[in-house]
Amino acid sequence: MVIVLERSIRDDDKERLRDFLTGRGFKVREIVGEEETIFGAVGSVAIDLREVELRPGVQRVIPISKPFKLASRELKQSDSVVTVGPIRIGGPRIAVIAGPCAVESEELILEAARIVRESGGVALRGGAFKPRTSPYSFQGHGEAGLRFLKSAGERYGMPVVSEIVAPAYVDMFCEYVDLMQIGARNMQNFELLKAVGATGRPVMLKRGLCATIEEWLMAAEYLLAHGTEDVILCERGIRTFETYTRNSLDISSIPVARKLTHLPILVDPSHATGLREKVPPVGLGAVAAGADGLIVEVHPTPDEALSDGPQTLFPEQFEKLMRDIEALSPVVGRELTRIPRQSREAMVSTVTPADAAPADAAPAGGRQAGAVPIAYQGARGAYSEMALLRFFHDLEFTAEPRRHFRDVFDAVLQGTARYGIVPVENSLAGSVHENYDLLLQYPDLTITGEIKLRIEHSLIGLPGSSLESITRVFSHPQALAQCDDFLRTRGWTVVPFYDTAGSVAHIAEEGRLEYAAIANARAAEVYGMQILKEGIETNPRNYTRFVVLTRDEAASVEDANLASLVFATPDKPGALFAAMQIMAAASLNLKKLESRPIPGKPWEYMFYVDLELPDTEEPFREALERLPEVVNDLRVLGIYRGV
Ligand code: PEP
Ligand code: MN
Numbered sequence: 001m002v003i004v005l006e007r008s009i010r011d012d013d014k015e016r017l018r019d020f021l022t023g024r025g026f027k028v029r030e031i032v033g034e035e036e037t038i039f040g041a042v043g044s045v046a047i048d049l050r051e052v053e054l055r056p057g058v059q060r061v062i063p064i065s066k067p068f069k070l071a072s073r074e075l076k077q078s079d080s081v082v083t084v085g086p087i088r089i090g091g092p093r094i095a096v097i098a099g100p101c102a103v104e105s106e107e108l109i110l111e112a113a114r115i116v117r118e119s120g121g122v123a124l125r126g127g128a129f130k131p132r133t134s135p136y137s138f139q140g141h142g143e144a145g146l147r148f149l150k151s152a153g154e155r156y157g158m159p160v161v162s163e164i165v166a167p168a169y170v171d172m173f174c175e176y177v178d179l180m181q182i183g184a185r186n187m188q189n190f191e192l193l194k195a196v197g198a199t200g201r202p203v204m205l206k207r208g209l210c211a212t213i214e215e216w217l218m219a220a221e222y223l224l225a226h227g228t229e230d231v232i233l234c235e236r237g238i239r240t241f242e243t244y245t246r247n248s249l250d251i252s253s254i255p256v257a258r259k260l261t262h263l264p265i266l267v268d269p270s271h272a273t274g275l276r277e278k279v280p281p282v283g284l285g286a287v288a289a290g291a292d293g294l295i296v297e298v299h300p301t302p303d304e305a306l307s308d309g310p311q312t313l314f315p316e317q318f319e320k321l322m323r324d325i326e327a328l329s330p331v332v333g334r335e336l337t338r339i340p341r342q343s344r345e346a347m348v349s350t351v352t353p354a355d356a357a358p359a360d361a362a363p364a365g366g367r368q369a370g371a372v373p374i375a376y377q378g379a380r381g382a383y384s385e386m387a388l389l390r391f392f393h394d395l396e397f398t399a400e401p402r403r404h405f406r407d408v409f410d411a412v413l414q415g416t417a418r419y420g421i422v423p424v425e426n427s428l429a430g431s432v433h434e435n436y437d438l439l440l441q442y443p444d445l446t447i448t449g450e451i452k453l454r455i456e457h458s459l460i461g462l463p464g465s466s467l468e469s470i471t472r473v474f475s476h477p478q479a480l481a482q483c484d485d486f487l488r489t490r491g492w493t494v495v496p497f498y499d500t501a502g503s504v505a506h507i508a509e510e511g512r513l514e515y516a517a518i519a520n521a522r523a524a525e526v527y528g529m530q531i532l533k534e535g536i537e538t539n540p541r542n543y544t545r546f547v548v549l550t551r552d553e554a555a556s557v558e559d560a561n562l563a564s565l566v567f568a569t570p571d572k573p574g575a576l577f578a579a580m581q582i583m584a585a586a587s588l589n590l591k592k593l594e595s596r597p598i599p600g601k602p603w604e605y606m607f608y609v610d611l612e613l614p615d616t617e618e619p620f621r622e623a624l625e626r627l628p629e630v631v632n633d634l635r636v637l638g639i640y641r642g643v
Contacts, residue, residue, distance in 0.1 A: 001049065002062040002075055003039040009057030017055050027225065031076055040076070042069040042225065066260065068217040070224035071231070076262040082230040084202045085159030085178045087122045089232055090264030092393050093337040094329050095293035097161055097179075097266070098318060099125035101308035102138060103145035106152075111300045113152035118615075119319040120326075122337050123179065124153045125161040125295060129169070130307060131185050138306040146176035153178070161204060161295070167195035174199055184209050184236055184271070187219050197226030204232045204266065204295075209239045213253050217261055233257060233265045234295060235286075237272030246274025246311065249282055254289040265290075270297040270311045279313055280321045287325055288332055296321070330454040330543060335390050372397040375408045375417035381501035381523030383453060387546040388421045391451045405434055409442045412549050419448070420549040425592075426455070427543040429478050435547075436596055436608055439637055440566060447564055447638025449548035456540075457483050459533040460504050460524045461516040467532055474503035475518035483518055486536040492516075504529055547638070562591070562642040563620065565609045567631035568598065576607065578630040583611065586619035606633075613639070 005014065017039065021028050026043040036059075041052075049061045064074045081090035089095045098116045103109045103126040113124050128145030130138065141148070146162060153160035159178035164170070165186060173180050179202045186192050187208035196203055203223050207216045220231050235254060237247025249272035257265055267286035269279045283294050299305045302312035313321065326336045374397050376384040388399050400417055402408045411417035422435045439445070457479055461470060470492055473480070477496045480487065487494060497503040503517035508527040516532060517523075524531045547564075569575035583590060589612035595605040613620055627634050 001041050001052070001064060003041060003052060004059040004062070005037045005039065006057045006059045007036070009037075013055070013057040017052075017057065020055065021052070029070065029229075033076075033078060038075075040070060066217075067214070068221040068261070071217050071220045071261045071263055073260060073262055078262065080262045080264060082202050082232050082264055084123060084230075086157070087159060087337065088394055089266070090292050092334055092390050093293075094287060094291075094325060094334050095122050095266075095337050096322065096325065097121060097123040097125050097293065097295040098298045099161075100299040100305060101270075101297050101312060102127045102130050102140050102306055103149050103162075104138075104141075104306050106148040108300065109148045109152040110155065112298065113156040113158065115298060115300060115315045115318065117156040117158060119315070119322045120336065121318075121322070122158065123161055124149065124156070124158045125181075125297075126152075127163050127307075129163060129165045131163070131165055131183055132307065143172055143176075146172065150176040164192070164196060167191050170195050170199055174201060178202070179204055179232070181234075182206060182219075182223075187211055187216065190222060193219060193222035194226045197223035197228050200227045200229075202230035202232065203228055204234050206234045206236045206268070207238065207250075207253070209247070211238070213256055213260070216253075217257070220261070220263060231263050232292075233261070233263050234268055235265065235272075235291075236268035245272070245278065247272050249273065249286070251285055251289050254286065254291050258290055264292040266293050266295050267291040268295045270295075270308070270313075274311045276302065276311055276313050276317065279311065280317065280324065283321060284324055284328055287328055287334070290332065293337075294325075330452050333454065335451060370396065372419065373400050373411075373417045374398070375400045375402050375411040375420045377402050377405050377408050377422060378499050379502040379505050379523075381504060381519065381526035382499060383455060383501075383520055383544060384421055384423060384546065385501070386520060386522060387423075387451050387453045387544070390453065391421065391449060391546075391548060392419070405432075405438055409438050409445060409549065412445055412551050413442055415551065418550065420445075421451075421546050422549065423544050423546050425545045426478070427541065427545075428482060428539060431594055433596065436594065437599075439608075440596075440606060440635075443635065445549045445551055446636075447547045447640055448550045449640050450545065450562065450642030451548070452543050452545050455482070455537065455542040455544055456520060456535055457500075457518050457537045458521045458524065458531045459483075459486075459516050459536050460507070460519055460521075460529045461532045462507065462511065462513055463528070463530045465513040465516065465530065465532065469513045470516045470532070471514040473516045473518060474506055476500045476503070479518045482538060482542060483536045485538040486533075501526070548640075560639045560641050561613050563611045563613055563639045564637040565611065565627075565634065566606055566637055567609075567627065567634040568604065568606050569631055571604065575630065579607070579627060582623050582626045582630065583609075586623040587614055588612065588620060588623055607631075608637075 018028050021041045025045040026041040029040040031038050053061045066072045079090055081088050098121040100112050109126055126149045128140045130140040149160045161179040162177045163181040163183045164173045180196055181204045184206040205220055223231050237249045240248040242248050269283035273282050297312040298318040299312045302309045305312050329336045376388050378384050385399050408420040412420040423432050424435050425431050472493045474495045474497045479500050480494050500519035501523040504519045504523040504527045507515040507517045592610040594608040598604045
């Protein structure tokens with residue numbers, strides 16, 4: 001049962017309630033949510049719910065109807081995020097775990113780790129105890145394999161995942177492995193589930209070859225009931241009559257399980273298909289269906305792999321899959337985790353208490369001590385705020401609204417915000433010139449990150465309003481233009497407003513049923529309004545690119561893949577060509593070139609360049625040294641990780 005506690009419950013009442021429940025044979029888990037704190041109480045004993053309901057500090061009691069209790073959404077409504085070493089699985093980011101089927105040797109796993117890390121995988125997999133169909137097949141290197149795996153993970157800064165096949169190995173796995181995997185064949189090995197659950201460590205539970213979703217969730221319940229709170233589900237295909245693939249990926253299990261449980265869900269397209277050429281399309285399908293990430297087999301030379309070679313990706317295929325996931329993620333409102341969390345942690349650790357001092361405007365929702373203040377332009381619920389929430393998902397931060405773009409730059413410069421986030425380009429409307437100009441005017445700020453957000457507009461009205469009651473629609477002119485097909489036939493009066501989310505705040509304030517606003521769906525939630533129609537933009541391929549600004553973080557090429565530069569050219573033939581030539585000679589791939597007039601110098605221009613950085617630093621450094629020979633006022637705006 002779920003016991004919702006009164007906000008004002010006294011500590012001693014809470015303890016008495018806990019004692020009462022455990023005394024009656026229940027296992028009690030406290031879950032502190034944003035809105036309320038609950039006790040989840042599970043056990044095989046029957047109890048009259050009124051006995052619980054009447055106790056001091058209890059607001060209400062809800063029975064859990066499903067046979068799985070701790071795993072169920074009824075117990076916990078928000079999505080769980082499982083922390084494995086420095087990474088998180090679940091939430092708005094997509095995590096990709098990869099590596100060979102088996103740890104074949106120390107050298108092999110080191111090389112595989114390098115490949116995984118370079119392509120942006122966040123954790124390394126590798127089997128040391130292989131449950132093979134034939135007793136004559138390679139069985140893995142056992143403890144030595146785990147040792148090699150752990151040291152490869154440490155070398156490349158990745159947590160490691162490996163399959164545990166017997167309760168007797170639990171201590172050994174706790175020594176070497178960050179995420180224990182329960183394989184498909186062991187999904188209902190209940191003694192194993194109990195022993196692994198009792199470690200309290202994160203576990204990835206694969207779905208059994210013939211298991212129903214309910215059986216799978218019951219197996220997760222075993223793990224949770226025996227002590228761990230960190231269970232990740234993994235759909236890896238089930239056995240059907242189909243023979244062209246090794247298994248059949250049950251893609252519908254993703255949304256079905258998502259509704260039934262709060263646990264994160266990964267998908268293993270390698271074991272699901274058994275064929276490497278099928279792995280990328282099926283993996284992308286899983287991401288599109290809402291998976292929290294993938295676990296994929298990749299090997300430096302799959303043709304020589306000792307197990308599962310035919311389903312194992314070549315390094316280039318894995319790299320391409322990662323790029324495709326990165327491009328697909330914003331479509332489903334996600335972002336691929338490619339930035340190592342260490343650098344995000346470095347972001348937090350560089351915040352001094354002075355940095356976190358109150359800013360010039362009080363943030364909405366109050367400030368948490370130690371949280372990183374981050375400024376964005378617009379009202380609460382703005383697209384910029386959404387980009388901020390996505391980018392800084394795993395930091396403790398306060399999102400601080402500012403009225404103008406310049407105020408965001410000022411806040412970062414003055415240190416009242418540690419970071420700022422501003423849009424620089426929309427895929428339909430083009431560059432946000434004001435921010436390009438501001439980048440130039442604030443030489444102390446640098447770009448430290450980038451995020452692309454899919455722009456989906458909703459028509460938002462007051463609770464109780466309907467499409468029929470609307471006569472006036474407010475929004476930013478760009479949003480109005482982007483919804484022109486939808487608006488044209490309605491005959492409503494269209495009123496330009498300075499900001500999309502601000503227009504929702506405006507109609508909320510006016511309180512008139514005939515008013516509507518266009519903004520993102522989250523703005524409706526923020527202002528307690530109602531969505532009248534979602535996805536009203538004419539072109540669904542609408543993305544905005546935001547950059548993250550900071551003041552005193554030195555730009556570093558490590559882990560970066562993009563650089564932004566700005567320079568002026570002398571007024572003579574071939575001046576820009578000479579600059580381009582230096583970049584071409586250094587094999588720097590130009591992603592974007594934009595010119596802006598120089599204020600006060602008619603017909604003279606600054607050129608903004610976005611470059612893809614090569615694997616080695618040298619050519620970029622050389623180009624930076626040579627460019628001043630042919631351009632003026634060269635500035636590196638930032639060296640950062642981006643899509
Ligand atoms: C594996 O991941 O190596 C494995 C054996 O997977 P499954 O248990 O899904 O077959
Ligand atoms: Mn395998």
